[in-house]
Amino acid sequence: MEAKLALSRTGHYRMSYNITPHAVDVHLKSISWATERGQIDQVQSQQHNIDRLVGSYVANAFESLQLQRAHLERFSDTDYCRAKLSELKLPPAKVWWIQLLAKIALNSAEAPANTRQLATCLRAELPSYETELTIITRVGENLLRLMQCEGTSEIVHTLFADDLMTRWYTSSVTYNLFNALARETVRLICEQTSAKPMNILEVGAGTGGLTSHLLELFDPSATRYHFTDIGAFFLRAGRRRFANYGFVEFATLDLERDCNEQGFPNGSCSLVIANNVLHDTKNLRFTLQNVSRVLAPGGYLLMLELTDPQVWWHMCFGSLDGWWRFKSDPSDDREELMLLKSEQWSELLAATGFDQTTVLSDSVAPDFANRLFLSRVGRG
Numbered sequence: 603m604e605a606k607l608a609l610s611r612t613g614h615y616r617m618s619y620n621i622t623p624h625a626v627d628v629h630l631k632s633i634s635w636a637t638e639r640g641q642i643d644q645v646q647s648q649q650h651n652i653d654r655l656v657g658s659y660v661a662n663a664f665e666s667l668q669l670q671r672a673h674l675e676r677f678s679d680t681d682y683c684r685a686k687l688s689e690l691k692l693p694p695a696k697v698w699w700i701q702l703l704a705k706i707a708l709n710s711a712e713a714p715a716n717t718r719q720l721a722t723c724l725r726a727e728l729p730s731y732e733t734e735l736t737i738i739t740r741v742g743e744n745l746l747r748l749m750q751c752e753g754t755s756e757i758v759h760t761l762f763a764d765d766l767m768t769r770w771y772t773s774s775v776t777y778n779l780f781n782a783l784a785r786e787t788v789r790l791i792c793e794q795t796s797a798k799p800m801n802i803l804e805v806g807a808g809t810g811g812l813t814s815h816l817l818e819l820f821d822p823s824a825t826r827y828h829f830t831d832i833g834a835f836f837l838r839a840g841r842r843r844f845a846n847y848g849f850v851e852f853a854t855l856d857l858e859r860d861c862n863e864q865g866f867p868n869g870s871c872s873l874v875i876a877n878n879v880l881h882d883t884k885n886l887r888f889t890l891q892n893v894s895r896v897l898a899p900g901g902y903l904l905m906l907e908l909t910d911p912q913v914w915w916h917m918c919f920g921s922l923d924g925w926w927r928f929k930s931d932p933s934d935d936r937e938e939l940m941l942l943k944s945e946q947w948s949e950l951l952a953a954t955g956f957d958q959t960t961v962l963s964d965s966v967a968p969d970f971a972n973r974l975f976l977s978r979v980g981r982g
């Protein structure tokens with residue numbers, strides 16, 4: 603822990619302790635996460651069957667389009683793939699996603715399974731994975747139609763109906779561990795930071811899945827929590843969901859534009875929370891610089907990012923615009939997918955103003971889709 607002097611409202615200096623990412627990591631390692639880790643282990647014991655189910659949905663959709671293996675093998679050639687899509691009257695904007703689906707089909711070594719039967723078995727084996735299996739089956743059973751329709755409104759409707767996405771981000775095997783680690787991290791940062799009020803900015807807050815685990819932690823008289831997203835829809839839903847928390851403010855914020863010009867001045871925040879959003883932006887270097895500028899010296903970025911997606915994520919989310927947003931900026935370094943590996947995130951963070959980064963989830967879940975990073979900007 604480092605001690606620093608902060609000027610209080612009465613003009614007296616007082617001590618404020620700011621915990622380092624490394625010290626947070628040490629603290630998290632002292633806690634048992636056996637329940638959350640146990641859920642993950644159970645899912646991983648069925649990973650092969652989950653991948654088989656997804657492979658079968660994809661193979662069935664291509665079969666309905668009368669696309670044989672020989673065609674799919676040529677789909678990595680984008681011009682060929684585009685020509686085939688045009689012949690089959692599939693929307694050209696879906697080319698990147700369909701190339702990814704072709705890879706999934708080619709990598710599934712086994713013959714397609716009976717999808718109904720396999721989904722029923724998985725539901726029986728993994729009752730705690732119900733939300734994820736609902737996402738997979740909803741998209742899988744409608745895959746051909748989703749490949750054929752223009753735009754993203756169909757997939758958005760499929761994913762968001764009955765608050766499915768809210769349930770997923772709030773309480774599911776995929777997020778339980780990461781939400782719990784993030785909550786304990788934020789609790790510790792608040793406890794160790796005596797400089798108040800704390801100005802917290804959540805970017806891409808979306809359904810507010812993580813937010814819902816954090817708001818109870820704050821002292822309402824000493825906190826300003828900015829719930830932001832690019833989409834006005836999420837802000838309306840957030841206002842309803844978090845109406846009881848008077849210290850939460852709602853605003854649109856586009857990470858691809860300077861935060862300073864959108865009501866968040868440079869150096870104004872102590873903590874930025876970014877739950878699976880940064881990869882959705884077209885230029886990661888710009889986005890991270892934007893975030894580091896909005897933080898006060900010594901301020902924290904708590905970031906959850908997808909580093910090792912399972913195949914079902916590609917099938918279910920690969921037709922959303924955010925998956926391919928990076929393609930619109932040739933100066934961004936990503937080539938094939940919007941994701942970075944853990945080490946690449948750490949390098950990019952170091953190059954964009956963050957001088958301490960720890961992957962908080964590595965000791966408990968080094969191998970389950972997401973990673974939770976805590977970074978800190980330099981002290982100026």
Ligand SMILES: C[S@@+](CC[C@H](N)C(=O)[O-])C[C@H]1O[C@@H](n2cnc3c(N)ncnc32)[C@H](O)[C@@H]1O
Nearest residue numbers: 771806807808809810811832856857877879882
């Ligand atoms: C994959 S979702 C993450 C979900 C979210 N954290 C939750 O708990 O529901 C990505 C979120 O980032 C938002 N987003 C996408 N591009 C953005 C941008 N340029 N600036 C800010 N938010 C953005 C989306 O609207 C969406 O809510």
